[in-house]
Amino acid sequence: MSDWRQTLDVLMRERGSALFGYAYVLTGSAPHAEDLLQDALVRTFRTGKSSRGLDSAHMYVKRAITTAFIDGGRRSAVRPKAADVDPTDDAVATKSAIGDHASAVAATLDLHAAILELPPRERACVVLHYLEDMPLASVAAELGLAVGTVKRYLADAVSRLRVTYTDIDFTPSHDATVRVTAPEGQHR
Amino acid sequence: MKSAHDEFSSILKVGAAQFGDTSLSHDLSPVARRVRRARVARATTASVASVGVVGALAFGASELAHRNGTIAPATEAPSPSVSSSPSQSPAPAPTSVVSVSVDVASGPRIDTVIKDLARALGVTEDEARAALVAALPPEAGGNPEGWVAPGEYTFNRGDDLSAAANSLVGIQVSRLETSGLPRDEWLNTLIIASIIEQETPGLNDMPKTARVIQNRLDADMALQLETPLLYITHADEQLVGDDGFNVDSPYNTFMYKGLPPGAIGAPSEQALLAALSPAEGDWLYFIRDPKTGETFFSETFEEHAANVDRIHPGTGASD
Numbered sequence: 061m062s063d064w065r066q067t068l069d070v071l072m073r074e075r076g077s078a079l080f081g082y083a084y085v086l087t088g089s090a091p092h093a094e095d096l097l098q099d100a101l102v103r104t105f106r107t108g109k110s111s112r113g114l115d116s117a118h119m120y121v122k123r124a125i126t127t128a129f130i131d132g133g134r135r136s137a138v139r140p141k142a143a144d145v146d147p148t149d150d151a152v153a154t155k156s157a158i159g160d161h162a163s164a165v166a167a168t169l170d171l172h173a174a175i176l177e178l179p180p181r182e183r184a185c186v187v188l189h190y191l192e193d194m195p196l197a198s199v200a201a202e203l204g205l206a207v208g209t210v211k212r213y214l215a216d217a218v219s220r221l222r223v224t225y226t227d228i229d230f231t232p233s234h235d236a237t238v239r240v241t242a243p244e245g246q247h248r
Numbered sequence: 249m250k251s252a253h254d255e256f257s258s259i260l261k262v263g264a265a266q267f268g269d270t271s272l273s274h275d276l277s278p279v280a281r282r283v284r285r286a287r288v289a290r291a292t293t294a295s296v297a298s299v300g301v302v303g304a305l306a307f308g309a310s311e312l313a314h315r316n317g318t319i320a321p322a323t324e325a326p327s328p329s330v331s332s333s334p335s336q337s338p339a340p341a342p343t344s345v346v347s348v349s350v351d352v353a354s355g356p357r358i359d360t361v362i363k364d365l366a367r368a369l370g371v372t373e374d375e376a377r378a379a380l381v382a383a384l385p386p387e388a389g390g391n392p393e394g395w396v397a398p399g400e401y402t403f404n405r406g407d408d409l410s411a412a413a414n415s416l417v418g419i420q421v422s423r424l425e426t427s428g429l430p431r432d433e434w435l436n437t438l439i440i441a442s443i444i445e446q447e448t449p450g451l452n453d454m455p456k457t458a459r460v461i462q463n464r465l466d467a468d469m470a471l472q473l474e475t476p477l478l479y480i481t482h483a484d485e486q487l488v489g490d491d492g493f494n495v496d497s498p499y500n501t502f503m504y505k506g507l508p509p510g511a512i513g514a515p516s517e518q519a520l521l522a523a524l525s526p527a528e529g530d531w532l533y534f535i536r537d538p539k540t541g542e543t544f545f546s547e548t549f550e551e552h553a554a555n556v557d558r559i560h561p562g563t564g565a566s567d
Contacts, residue, residue, distance in 0.1 A: 063468075063469060063470060063505075064283065065280060065503075068276060068279065068280065068283075069276065072272070072273070072276055076267055076272070076273055077264040077265075077267035077268070077273075078260075078264060080263060080264060080266070080267035080270065080272070080273075081260035081261060081262075081263035081264030081265075081267070082260060082263075083263070084259070084260065084262070084263025084264070084266065085256060085259050085260050085263060090263070090266045090269070090270065093263060093270075094270045094271070094272050097272060098272060098278070098279055098282075101279045101283070102279060102282045102283055102286065105279070105283040106282075106283050106286035106287055107549075107553075171255055171259065172259045172262075175259075187256065190252040190253050190255075190256050191253065191256035191257065191260065193253060225255075227250060228250050228251070228252055228255055229250065229251045229252060230252045
């Protein structure tokens with residue numbers, strides 16, 4: 061069995077569900093996540109990029125998921141929309157109903173539905189920044205956008221999400237830590 | 249206050265929990281198939297042009313072989329006698345010289361050699377094959393491919409079949425014997441030489457190609473060469489689609505590591521020498537420019553991808 065085939069097998073056995081979960085956050089549905097993950101795997105393994113160990117393969121696949129997702133968004137923007145997320149549907153319509161902790165899953169689905177309303181690039185920015193804890197500069201590099209653009213996307217997205225989800229802290233933890241520790245260390 | 253990160257993480261967990269239900273979680277073969285197809289398509293872009301050239305050469309060579317193979321018309325020597333009496337003596341039997349041509353430019357399969365041998369000696373192809381297999385050294389494992397050195401072999405009609413077979417195999421065997429190579433390495437060296445022959449049109453590049461093959465074998469990397477695949481799919485004789493290259497064969501060096509089990513054509517003396525003493529270097533990749541015939545060797549994938557980009561612009565290999 062060839063190198064890449066072995067790497068592919070091990071990667072999917074050990075990291076398959078994490079990668080799938082990541083694709084799921086972006087796409088919001090299991091079938092779409094599966095398609096996206098498959099595309100990303102092909103993108104990664106058709107070149108030699110994957111052959112340098114599990115971690116680097118993992119990283120490349122993740123990156124390929126993001127790019128394939130944005131490419132897909134670009135392509136599907138000219139096609140009729142799949143009606144998998146209906147803005148008038150219950151999950152979205154009732155998202156202001158708070159305080160009921162009957163089901164944490166319901167709340168999660170709720171937030172997810174709201175994220176899925178964001179356009180693909182904004183969505184990717186939010187996911188990379190908050191889920192992957194990437195600083196703005198890395199998000200920009202990853203998506204091939206200017207830092208200013210990323211900032212604007214994030215600001216737009218967060219201002220929309222904040223209105224509904226008052227109990228979620230959208231302060232970017234990563235950037236905050238960097239800002240606090242560095243100067244204090246210098247000045248003793 | 250819940251952090252956004254935790255919220256996103258729990259969405260991820262909801263998704264990850266569903267992975268087990270997907271077909272991707274228990275069957276990666278659709279992915280592997282697409283990857284393999286993309287890889288072969290990428291690798292074969294380099295050889296498409298050269299297959300055309302080799303095809304033209306093969307056509308020319310077979311034309312020549314046919315002409316050589318035809319029995320020369322017997323020409324009666326004009327009688328020196330000026331006697332008026334017409335010669336009543338029977339015409340001397342024409343000595344028909346027929347040749348078997350193993351032309352390296354056409355990279356003939358052993359099947360072509362067997363056909364020529366059968367035609368030359370007037371035996372069936374099965375008989376010719378059996379004689380050739382019988383003439384092989386035990387190291388060949390009964391597969392005559394690669395064991396007939398390229399060249400022109402001339403036989404007389406009525407020659408002993410097994411003697412002819414021995415002379416066909418003799419040259420390659422004596423080259424291996426004089427090299428001093430241990431006999432258990434004969435087959436692998438011959439296989440490598442046959443690949444070098446097909447992969448490298450320039451004689452000067454042969455030792456470097458030999459080094460690439462050796463380095464890849466040493467590094468336990470798949471060879472990922474298209475010529476064994478062309479050999480097993482007969483892509484030099486017929487059109488083979490993308491799926492045809494996705495063949496589960498030990499000759500598919502994209503799918504399996506190591507050398508294919510047999511040679512993929514007749515290796516010349518230069519190719520054999522290259523296989524016996526590869527050049528020094530750390531190359532792992534090479535690509536041939538089909539326009540100039542030049543071969544570029546590289547040590548890293550990045551360098552190689554840059555070469556691919558330069559030779560085949562627009563394929564995006566270095567993405």
